[in-house]
Amino acid sequence: MTRTADAVVIGGGIVGCATAYNLAKKGLKKVVLVEERYLAGGATGRCGAGVRMQWGTEPNCVLSRDSIKIFENLEEELSYHDSIEFKQSGYLLLAYNEKMVEQFHKNLGLQHKLDIPSRWVTPEECQDLVPHISLQGLHGGTFCHKDGHCNPFKATDAYAKAAQRLGVEILTYTKVTNLLQDRDKISGVETTAGIIETPLVIGCAGAHTMELGRMVGVELPIYPERHQILVTEPVAEKQGPMIMSFYHGIYCQQVPHGGFVMGLGDPNEVKDYDEDSSWQFMHEMAAKITFILPALKDLNVVRQWGGLYDLTPDKTQILGAIPEVPGFYVAAGFSGHGFMIAPVVGELMADVMLGEQPKYPIDMYGVKRFESGELYVEPSVV
Amino acid sequence: MSDCKCKDKDLNIVCRCEDITIEEVRAYIDNGVTDLEQLKRMLRVGMGPCQGRTCTPIIIRELSVATGKPVGEVPLTTFRPPTSPVKLGVLAGGEEDD
Numbered sequence: 001m002t003r004t005a006d007a008v009v010i011g012g013g014i015v016g017c018a019t020a021y022n023l024a025k026k027g028l029k030k031v032v033l034v035e036e037r038y039l040a041g042g043a044t045g046r047c048g049a050g051v052r053m054q055w056g057t058e059p060n061c062v063l064s065r066d067s068i069k070i071f072e073n074l075e076e077e078l079s080y081h082d083s084i085e086f087k088q089s090g091y092l093l094l095a096y097n098e099k100m101v102e103q104f105h106k107n108l109g110l111q112h113k114l115d116i117p118s119r120w121v122t123p124e125e126c127q128d129l130v131p132h133i134s135l136q137g138l139h140g141g142t143f144c145h146k147d148g149h150c151n152p153f154k155a156t157d158a159y160a161k162a163a164q165r166l167g168v169e170i171l172t173y174t175k176v177t178n179l180l181q182d183r184d185k186i187s188g189v190e191t192t193a194g195i196i197e198t199p200l201v202i203g204c205a206g207a208h209t210m211e212l213g214r215m216v217g218v219e220l221p222i223y224p225e226r227h228q229i230l231v232t233e234p235v236a237e238k239q240g241p242m243i244m245s246f247y248h249g250i251y252c253q254q255v256p257h258g259g260f261v262m263g264l265g266d267p268n269e270v271k272d273y274d275e276d277s278s279w280q281f282m283h284e285m286a287a288k289i290t291f292i293l294p295a296l297k298d299l300n301v302v303r304q305w306g307g308l309y310d311l312t313p314d315k316t317q318i319l320g321a322i323p324e325v326p327g328f329y330v331a332a333g334f335s336g337h338g339f340m341i342a343p344v345v346g347e348l349m350a351d352v353m354l355g356e357q358p359k360y361p362i363d364m365y366g367v368k369r370f371e372s373g374e375l376y377v378e379p380s381v382v
Numbered sequence: 383m384s385d386c387k388c389k390d391k392d393l394n395i396v397c398r399c400e401d402i403t404i405e406e407v408r409a410y411i412d413n414g415v416t417d418l419e420q421l422k423r424m425l426r427v428g429m430g431p432c433q434g435r436t437c438t439p440i441i442i443r444e445l446s447v448a449t450g451k452p453v454g455e456v457p458l459t460t461f462r463p464p465t466s467p468v469k470l471g472v473l474a475g476g477e478e479d480d
Contacts, residue, residue, distance in 0.1 A: 037419075038417055038419050038420050039420070040423065041419065045423060153423040153424060154424075157424065172417075232470070233431055233467060257426070277462060277463050279463075282463070282464070282468075282473050283473055283474070285473075286470045286471075286472075286473035286474035287473075287474040289470060289474075290470055290471060290474045296470050297469065297470050297471030297474065298469055298470075298471060299469065299470050300431065300467035300468065300469055300470075301464060301467060301468050301469070301470060301473065302429075302430065302431045302433070302464075302467050303429065303433065303462040303463075303464075304462055304463055304464070305460075305462055
């Protein structure tokens with residue numbers, strides 16, 4: 001079956017759903033979103049559910065700052081009748097050596113220039129914010145009260161439902177098998193549900209966006225890397241802020257439901273599509289978190305899972321047009337922080353795809369930066 | 383739960399971990415959510431300590447009725463470790479305590 005569309009969005013995570021919503025909101029009549037599994041079945045639904053403005057590069061600071069502003073009123077904007085479980089109890093980033101103290105102060109300088117209300121906190125102030133934190137080895141940290149949590153399934157569902165109300169057609173369990181070109185220009189998308197003729201395609205498929213690039217002969221520097229998370233049984237509210245330690249490569253937050261969600265970045269992880277859970281992760285995660293937050297030792301772990309980061313060489317996302325293939329756009333390579341910047345990314349991508357001037361210039365986030373070497377190396381990633 | 387505000391004795395809880403009723407499940411199914419993966423994410427059924435030991439067979443039967451698929455063909459969700467809850471302190475101690 002062949003159908004036509006004004007634009008096809010590939011990927012049913014929050015970036016795809018937000019982009020489809022914004023395209024339809026801007027008046028595009030026929031937008032089709034294609035998802036291989038179910039909505040939020042990839043990186044979005046497997047992420048740590050945190051949202052923070054405390055970053056070390058300008059793009060991430062700005063995109064997250066403005067996305068959090070959108071999250072604050074998202075239920076209203078999207079007329080969502082459920083809750084997206086958004087809470088702002090802050091992120092407390094912990095420093096365990098002098099080098100980190102120095103980097104954090106550098107980050108604070110950048111953040112303050114961009115009106116992000118973060119501040120330096122002493123170890124004692126860390127304990128005021130998170131009473132059960134251990135002071136062992138702690139040099140202090142930075143805190144931003146605007147950071148927090150949002151439910152990725154619900155936020156994606158909110159965008160998807162709003163998009164559908166505006167006429168977006170969502171095809172789940174539909175796999176893209178090829179991208180079609182007329183000379184260089186995009187002319188359609190071949191899927192397991194037939195061909196969709198379209199002049200505009202955007203790849204929002206996380207690490208799989210690399211494969212979409214290969215379908216049109218473009219090598220995108222995006223690599224899959226497994227990251228794992230576990231969650232404990234729900235308990236009464238005990239911890240407001242998300243705590244993060246780049247020294248230990250971990251983060252941990254009590255979500256509104258009551259469970260503690262925690263994850264770990266393993267520097268030796270093989271760059272592959274493996275999403276399985278490992279025993280080693282449980283053990284290492286438990287050892288590290290009970291060092292930083294000893295009181296959590298009595299909490300029961302009820303579940304663990306894995307998901308894929310879509311990593312780029314500078315750990316900053318690739319946004320924008322692919323110049324060699326007119327009509328082909330990419331919003332991927334989010335390197336573990338796509339969920340929290342998706343609301344703004346969705347707006348920017350819709351602007352760029354429709355040939356309008358985006359809210360801020362995004363040329364520098366394009367794939368060409370890997371040729372020119374003008375990278376945005378993000379230091380604050382787990 | 384002893385402090386449960388529910389007075390309705392006829393309430394049919396299918397997910398005891400998350401206090402989800404059959405009516406809530408059916409409401410989602412009636413709205414077109416006929417995928418256990420989606421129901422799990424929207425309602426938390428199967429995300430509690432028992433990992434769906436009680437609710438999954440019941441919901442699968444509901445999905446079977448709604449979709450006309452035999453029970454055996456309704457796709458299940460991925461089973462996640464641990465099989466039963468384990469304390470972080472025990473996991474952290476692991477190797478030394480063997």
